[in-house]
Amino acid sequence: MRVLLIDDSTTMRKIQRRALNTLGIEDIDEAPNGKEGVDKLQAESYSYNLVMLDMNMPEMGGLEVLKAVRADPNSNNIPIVMCTSVADKEQVMEAIKSGASNYVVKPFTPEDLQKKVSKYLS
Numbered sequence: 001m002r003v004l005l006i007d008d009s010t011t012m013r014k015i016q017r018r019a020l021n022t023l024g025i026e027d028i029d030e031a032p033n034g035k036e037g038v039d040k041l042q043a044e045s046y047s048y049n050l051v052m053l054d055m056n057m058p059e060m061g062g063l064e065v066l067k068a069v070r071a072d073p074n075s076n077n078i079p080i081v082m083c084t085s086v087a088d089k090e091q092v093m094e095a096i097k098s099g100a101s102n103y104v105v106k107p108f109t110p111e112d113l114q115k116k117v118s119k120y121l122s
């Protein structure tokens, strides 16, 4: 099981990594912005079982990444869980329309995250 975390917050990536570790997921890559996330997907031959995607990031935001990933036949089946804040309501609606698999609202507990992602990792 491989997971890619795309988030500009080091702390958020750490929280996600720890929550995934408790699910037994150790094969985790990280990218600090959307652009590097898209590059990483390609560099790793789209071999991820799940992408955790932050909504608000520099370079390339979550919605932009989501649309690019869904438009690419190499990656359009990879589950993508958006990490959002309460202020992102409209963006979340657009993300769901654009093919996001699910979303989790920050701040979330490890249990919240695990609930949202476990079905993609079994």
Ligand SMILES: [Mg+2]
Residues within 6 Å of the ligand: 007, 008, 009, 054, 055, 056, 057
């Ligand atoms: Mg962010």
